Amino acid sequence: MSSRFTGIGVSQGVAAAPAVVVAPAIGVEVGEPKTTDFDAASAQVHQALSDVAAGLTARAAQAPADAKAVLEAGAMMASDPGLASGIDNLLQAGKGVTNAVHDAVEEYAAMFESLGGYMAERVTDLRDVRDRVISRLRGVPEPGVPQLTQPSILIARDLAPAETAMLSADTCVGIVTSEGGPTSHTAILAAQLGIPAVVQVGELRVANGAEVAIDGGAGLVILDPTKEEVDALKLRQQRRQSALSDSDAPGATKDGVPIALLANIGTVADAESAAAKAVEGVGLFRTEFLFLDRESAPTLKEQTATYTKVLEAFGPRRVIVRTLDAGADKPLKFADLGPEENPALGKRGLRLSMIRQDLLDTQLEALAAAYKATGADLRVMAPMIANKPEADWFAERARAAGLPKVGVMIEIPAAALRAEQVLANLDFASLGTNDLQQYTMATDRMEGALARLLNYWEPAVLDVIAAACSGAKAAGKPIGVCGESGGDPGLALVLVGLGVSSLSMAPAKVQAVRTVLAAHTMEDCVKLAAIARKQETWEEARQAVLDAADPVLKDVL
Ligand code: PEP
Ligand code: MG
Numbered sequence: 021m022s023s024r025f026t027g028i029g030v031s032q033g034v035a036a037a038p039a040v041v042v043a044p045a046i047g048v049e050v051g052e053p054k055t056t057d058f059d060a061a062s063a064q065v066h067q068a069l070s071d072v073a074a075g076l077t078a079r080a081a082q083a084p085a086d087a088k089a090v091l092e093a094g095a096m097m098a099s100d101p102g103l104a105s106g107i108d109n110l111l112q113a114g115k116g117v118t119n120a121v122h123d124a125v126e127e128y129a130a131m132f133e134s135l136g137g138y139m140a141e142r143v144t145d146l147r148d149v150r151d152r153v154i155s156r157l158r159g160v161p162e163p164g165v166p167q168l169t170q171p172s173i174l175i176a177r178d179l180a181p182a183e184t185a186m187l188s189a190d191t192c193v194g195i196v197t198s199e200g201g202p203t204s205h206t207a208i209l210a211a212q213l214g215i216p217a218v219v220q221v222g223e224l225r226v227a228n229g230a231e232v233a234i235d236g237g238a239g240l241v242i243l244d245p246t247k248e249e250v251d252a253l254k255l256r257q258q259r260r261q262s263a264l265s266d267s268d269a270p271g272a273t274k275d276g277v278p279i280a281l282l283a284n285i286g287t288v289a290d291a292e293s294a295a296a297k298a299v300e301g302v303g304l305f306r307t308e309f310l311f312l313d314r315e316s317a318p319t320l321k322e323q324t325a326t327y328t329k330v331l332e333a334f335g336p337r338r339v340i341v342r343t344l345d346a347g348a349d350k351p352l353k354f355a356d357l358g359p360e361e362n363p364a365l366g367k368r369g370l371r372l373s374m375i376r377q378d379l380l381d382t383q384l385e386a387l388a389a390a391y392k393a394t395g396a397d398l399r400v401m402a403p404m405i406a407n408k409p410e411a412d413w414f415a416e417r418a419r420a421a422g423l424p425k426v427g428v429m430i431e432i433p434a435a436a437l438r439a440e441q442v443l444a445n446l447d448f449a450s451l452g453t454n455d456l457q458q459y460t461m462a463t464d465r466m467e468g469a470l471a472r473l474l475n476y477w478e479p480a481v482l483d484v485i486a487a488a489c490s491g492a493k494a495a496g497k498p499i500g501v502c503g504e505s506g507g508d509p510g511l512a513l514v515l516v517g518l519g520v521s522s523l524s525m526a527p528a529k530v531q532a533v534r535t536v537l538a539a540h541t542m543e544d545c546v547k548l549a550a551i552a553r554k555q556e557t558w559e560e561a562r563q564a565v566l567d568a569a570d571p572v573l574k575d576v577l
Contacts (some may be wrong), residue, residue, distance in 0.1 A: 022244045027196070027221035028475070029239035032260070032528070032577075034246060035173060035194035035216050036233035036255040039226045042176035045151040045163040050088040052116030065121060066104060068156040072149060073098035077124035079167050082184060090313050091146065097142075103128060118154045125150040143179035161228075161341040168192055173232045175224060176206075178468050184209035194517045196241050199455070199468020202476055203454035203504050205349060210236075211507065211526035212286060217283070219239045220471045237577050263575035264537040268298030273516065281530050282338070282504060286310070288318035291330040294527045298534075301337035301397070302449065303524020304502035305330060307383070308350050317354045317379060322391075323386035331396035334468055338397040339504075340524075341449065342429065343383055343414075344404035346368045349466050355379060364464050369404025370414060391423065397398045399425040401450055408441045415445050430499070431455035436484045439491025439499070447491055451520065453503030457481050476505035477558035480501045482514065486553065487517030498523060508575055510565045516542070517549030532576040539570040 050476065055061040072096045080091035091518040097103065106127060110120035129146055132139040152162045165174065168191035187195075187209075195217040200206045202219065209520035210217035226232065226243060233245040237260065242249050246403065271281035282301050283294035284311030310326060311318055318326075331339055346355040347368025355376055360366035373380035384400070391398045402414040405428040418426045428443075429438050429451030430461030430542045443449055453476055458465040460481050463473040485501075500522030505511045507525030523533060540548070548565050549558050555561040566574060 022242050022246055022249055024453075025221050025224060025241045025243070027239050027241065028202055028217040028471075028564060029217075029235065029237050029577075030202050030214060031195075031211040031526070032234050032532070033214070034208075034233070034237075034257045035171075036174045036250045036253070037230065038166060038229045038230045039175050040166060040172040041161075041162040041226060041228050042165050042174055042179070043155070043163050044177060045156060046158060046160060048118040048122045048154060049116065049158060053112040054114045055111045056113055056114075057122070058108075060463040061117050061120075062108050062558060064157065065107050065111070065153070066115055068121075068153045069098050069104060071156055072152045072162070075152070075162065076149075078259055079142040082167070088309070093142065094149050094152075094556050095463050097146055098298060113312040117157050120559075121150060121153050121157065130160065135226070146165060152172040156410070157501050173234060177228050178204060178219075179206040181208075181479050183215075187213060187215065189215050190193065190389065192532050194236070196221055196224065196232070196234060197468075199471060201465065201468070201471030201474035202508075203457055203465050203474055204471070208454075208504060209282075209286075211504070211528060212284065212290060214526070214528040220468075230575070239492075242320070249452060257461055260576060263535065263536060264531045266375065266531050267538070269378050269534075270300055271387050271534050273536055273537055273540055273542050273545065275464055275543075277516075277538055277542045278371055278521070279516055280500070281339075281534055282500070282522055282524035283527045283530070284524050285330070288326060288329050288333075291333045293336075295333040297333075297530065299337075299526045299527060299530055300522075301329075302339040302341075303500055303522055305339060306345065307342060308345050310351060311352055311354070312397075315474045316383070320382050320386050321388075323383060324389045325465035327387055327390035331390050331398060336514065338399060340401060340427070341387060341398045341401050343370075343373060343380060343400065347505040364458065365510035370402045370410055371404065373402070374410075374413070378447070380417070381421070384418055384423065388422035396413055398423065399448065401428060401429055401448070403429045403452065404455070405429065405435050405439065405442065407434060408444065411435075411442045412445050413468045429502070430488045431503070433460050435493070438492040440486045441491075441494040443492055446497060447471070448497055448524075449488070449499045450524070451485060451488060451499060451501045451515075451570050453481065453485065453501055453505040456484060460484050462468075476503070476508065476511060477552070477562045479553055479555055479558070479561050482518070482561070485515065486518050486549075493519055498522070507533065509533050510548075510562060510569060510573055512536065512546045513573070514549045514552045515566060517545035517547070536569070536573050539572045544569075 075092045080088045106124035129143045155162045159527045171193045173194035187527045200219040219264045233242040284297040284304045286306045337389030343524045346352040348363040414425045414514035427448035429452040440448045502524040506523035506527035510534045552561040
């Protein structure tokens with residue numbers, strides 16, 4: 021018999037396929053017996069090490085360049101004779117197999133950490149190898165996303181950005197997570213890749229290979245679906261498709277107020293595929309996504325080549341590039357400033373750029389060179405601005421590098437509340453509603469267990485957005501949205517009613533937003549914004565807008 025679960029739909033589309041369960045890392049065996057037969061124990065560990073090395077090498081062979089380097093480094097660590105002999109020494113001393121692996125790796129990790137720099141950065145990879153070997157010794161699947169060989173639906177607690185970035189829509193046809201919220205990186209990357217996804221489903225008991233069906237628009241997950249249920253999902257998808265307008269005209273309300281519909285991108289491949297779609301340009305190029313797996317800072321030449329390709333793909337259309345937003349949820353090995361008590365409130369985004377000015381300046385120089393080479397409509401913005409001095413600092417530096425249009429992201433409530441002053445010396449602003457949400461609600465967006473506080477319909481967040489929009493209006497500067505809320509068709513109407521003039525989102529979400537905008541006048545949007553802000557909870561805000569809007573809104577979800 022089938023069973024149905026609901027979560028939050030974050031990337032539309034339906035799918036039915038066998039489940040692949042992403043195993044969490046497990047620890048050493050508690051109360052493990054001591055090793056009495058050294059030869060047998062050593063052979064068992066050596067076999068696990070070589071299986072892990074072989075598995076990582078096989079995955080490296082099929083991985084994109086950046087991920088390949090990480091996987092190959094892992095394979096090398098698993099084959100390192102020094103590590104194997106360290107484990108043997110502990111087995112000789114009587115330690116059980118999983119404890120010997122754990123302790124030998126920790127000795128190595130301490131040594132790497134004391135060496136600092138490049139070696140210290142390898143510790144995460146080393147511990148990944150440890151977890152894989154221990155899983156093999158305990159007879160359970162290796163942790164992390166396994167290599168997918170056929171169309172599958174991934175079932176996970178949550179996914180790390182680097183894991184999600186490696187997925188392909190050909191083999192990963194759906195994602196279900198028990199935690200995570202609509203602004204989690206799982207949600208962002210799934211939408212970017214056009215993979216239907218449902219998050220915050222709660223605990224699911226699914227065996228590898230069990231049949232699963234999902235509806236990423238409605239937030240529905242069905243385990244062991246019947247044929248009728250799968251057919252019903254397909255029918256819903258067809259209905260949705262036919263409700264979507266086939267216009268590729270620039271975004272506008274019913275009464276003709278232009279609202280630019282832009283794409284969020286993270287790689288050159290994203291740029292090329294988004295450029296082929298009916299979007300008016302790029303509203304957010306997350307440049308740090310280019311470098312998630314990088315061991316060392318990208319060079320000026322490399323960055324210039326990459327940015328030039330992206331600008332060329334969009335011709336005369338605008339491209340808004342965000343300078344490196346490293347730290348907290350987007351750690352970059354080459355920009356790591358060491359552990360922090362509270363990374364989301366720490367040295368991240370522009371704060372990190374102010375410390376590592378070398379990284380920012382190289383990036384600005386590369387962007388200026390790409391601008392010169394293409395004459396594109398390039399606009400540059402900085403992430404995580406808190407106040408006017410920071411905005412001015414960035415604007416001065418970007419203009420000195422030769423960049424023509426400079427803006428900032430408004431994603432810290434302080435900057436939203438003082439938007440008029442913050443924008444005084446800038447050309448534009450873009451609301452990063454994902455971070456604005458986490459900082460308004462004092463809830464870490466990585467904290468899946470608190471995802472109920474991280475819904476972008478939250479009325480308090482709408483109030484902060486409204487303050488930012490009136491500040492931008494008073495300053496006479498355009499303000500757009502590039503957080504996930506811009507791609508939610510109902511919320512897009514509310515944001516337009518609050519005063520934003522552009523919406524940037526995963527390209528797969530554009531057509532639904534274009535459709536609902538064309539069905540509502542600006543006056544309708546202003547009314548819907550007021551209705552949403554009057555409510556007490558995010559659920560009520562969402563429902564009230566669904567009830568008051570044109571019925572096409574329900575059809576495109
Ligand atoms: C945001 O915070 O809304 C945003 C667009 O940036 P990111 O999700 O990359 O932090
Ligand atoms: Mg952000």
